[in-house]
Amino acid sequence: MSKQELVVLDQAADGACCGQLAAAPLDEDRAVELAKVFKALGDPVRLRLLSMIASRDGGEVCVCELTPAFELSQPTISHHLKLLRQAGLVDCERRGTWVYYWVLPAALERLAAVLNVPRTTGVTT
Template identity: 75%
Template sequence: MFKALADPVRLRLLSLVASHEGGEACVCDISPTFDLSQPTISHHLKVLRSAGLLDCERRGTWVYYWIVPAAAQRLSTVLDVATPGSTAGLVTS
């Protein structure tokens, strides 16, 4: 997951999908945000799908993407920063 998110374009794509109205976004909604070709954006979305971060569905000629809830939860757990005196985010044995 982190390898997929290491690219700034993919991180931005994930953020755009997550913040889009209804929690899902069409490629046609995302593409104008970037100075990239549609095939390049589709490639980045495919990488995010392969990493298990996004899922999608074709509706007519467009593909709609949304964040996989379990993946978002895993990222949240891993990125949970421990507060002083807390063991949140730490693995103990």
């Protein structure tokens, strides 16, 4: 993923996700697009950061509150947050010297819709 690339999950005009795995095989472009989002989520640090942001009361968290949870430098945490932002999963705003992050619920909903596979009769898990 390039430094300036932002991945946005496709959304149909009616707001529905247009890429459920069970609806039809993914075309190459859609698979590449989704792989970038899953790659952003494929790192344990980024997954924990996303979870910490999403579970935060009030819906947003300062980077200064995220950094102490990891044995990583502040620039490394900022890099991971940048990748989550480029994947379209979080957004942020600078307030003075600090940056505040929040999850983009619509992006997570579209991602969940892609993974939603309806149960069929006779299939057990």
